[in-house]
Amino acid sequence: MSTFWIILTACLASSACALVGSFLVLRKQAMLGDAISHAVLPGIAIAFLLTASRNTFPMLIGAGAFGLLTVYLTEKLQLRGRLMNDASMGIVFTTLFAIGVIIITMFASQVDLDQECILYGEIAYVPWDLWIFNGMNMGPRPVWILGFVLMLNLLFIVSCYKELKIYAFDRQLAVSMGIPIMLIHYGLMGSVSFSTIAAFESVGAILVVALIVVPPATAYLLTRRLSHLLMLAVFFGILSSISGYYLAYWTNSSIAGAIAVMTGVYFGLALFFSPVDGILAKKYRRKQNTGKGPYEGPGLELRTKQTINI
């Protein structure tokens, strides 16, 4: 039974993260997931101290507030401080994380929360974290929380699908069409914060990043339709959760870590073997076309190449 609960928790977490992560990847803001997942730490710690309990609702509020604060400060700093987006993000989230660590160590005696648990979580304890409602055993608490956040994300995406789509691909067009872009933007950021905090308890802050970024990136290589992308991202999230669990079981190691590794494995496969954008497919197409006339199909798009050379 405990295997079932663990896998269910992982699947719910990865689905919730994959849904919002798809938009972050499309908007080229993937590192925002990393930033938010670290920056919510002081929010969690403060909520913890104020309520003196591991109650989820105040923690969600605290984390949500600090998640939005991160987004807001990053944007302000970029605008007013003439800094690059990545530098301002790096300043904001590492500072908030450091403050969170300090708060936790300051009240270490009162806080049953340690930084290791926040960084890489412990999903194996999920089956024992039960929610007792009216004396009735309702099953593991994280399942309920993650289920709730997943529903919230689904509701947001379904009800604002068209707006989100335009916002993800063409911000200018969205503005000119009169779509309340700030509302959509902060709504999405709020969803990212909620998903992060709901998932962090079980998978930890950094592995949340894996769930947010990698499955959508994998799906991005396999399709060119937003609806398919969302579904594929959820599919790869779930697939990674299940195979990750068995990898961890087999090697006797961290489940969350193994799930992250599996997301990477699927991405690697898609990178090479995707029929749409895979390296091999592109190579094959190029070979097919040598010696023929000008080719104008996919695979030879002229685009500016970004590179990382540090």
Added chain:
Amino acid sequence: MSELFTDFFLLQDPNVRWVLAGTILLGLSAGALGCFAVLRERALVGDAVAHAVLPGVCLAFIFTGDKDPLALLIGSVIFGWISLVVMDFIIRNSKISADTSIGMVLSVFFGLGVVLLTYIQSSGNVNQSGLDAFLFGNAASMLPEDVMLFGFVSLMVLVVIIAMYKELKLVSFDSSYAKVIGYPLKRMEFLIATLLVVTITAGLQAVGVVLMASMLIIPAAAARYWTDSLRVMLFVAAFVGGISAISGSFVSYAAPSMPTGPWMVVSAAFIFTLSFFFAPARGETRKWIKRLNQKQKIRRENILKTLYGLNEADGKEEKVRTLQEIIKKRRMEKKTLKRGLSELEKSGMIEHYRGRPDGFVLTETGRVEARRIVRLHRLWELYLTEKLEIAGDHVHDDAESMEHVITPEIEAQLLKILENPESDPHDEKIPY
């Protein structure tokens, strides 16, 4: 408290000496190196590398069965390198954007590291305790041999930066130009990457995975507000890094339960905030003062122009103009008008007659200045209608703002282009 200070800064405790030496070296080298990362828009790459070295640390431990600092360093440098290569490979060979690639490498490599770490922990090797110092950093537990290694690495980084300063500068600001003039760009990038990976790995033990990135980013970003020169920026960033290291170490010395790394970061962030607001070169306060000065100048010039306009309308240059007259001609707040008038009086542009009627008159200098502003306004209107063929009734607003910014050089050019005109598009005389 003062006792704590003297104990700390006189370095009585040998342990303090090592910790302080280690963290200061880290602050100096990370601060200086961070300048290149921030200028090259690669700030978060450092974050990814810091996370990605974890599997290297674990594998080195698995192979040697020991926490030999050199072995761990080599293991993590190798993985830092692999992570950079993978990031670059993904970006080059797919439509995945840079930030996504960074995020993926960061989390998947870290996940692998966590898997290996938990594998080691469950394998029951007694030496493994303390490996997670790499995750969160534990400066207080630094041993002399750690600091030696660290010092060597930092020294190497600083020497390379000094020796290759010119090349690094060129690559940071204009890599395409560097390529065109035949610089070995690939080799330079290899060099910067190696420096980055080595510094990050060495720093992990002091501040941990998450906060290592901030020691690269924050001092460099803070330094940016103090100067426009790369040379100065490097020194300021290294200085900020060093100061943060000292204050972080001091806090954790004064309150032993406090972690060094987070306090280093918070100190650096504090210095960043101060720089952001108060740095003389590019700080917010300075910008604010500049803007205020400009606003006051525009206000003064508008008042002069209004007085000139009143004089021009009835031809009485010596007539005293009351507040009401001025406001009637040009609507503005009474309070701001009074402030502007008193500024003008101080600079000798106008005189205040406190009789009946109570009012103001342009002095000779004031008249020259007012003529200049009106001249610029009308010249610009004429330029817009004559040369840019904009309708005469559309040019006033543009001229209202241009009159405050046209320099004497531009004025001379305008006069030349328009051949010293007599009157503007509204048939008003251009005063010389």
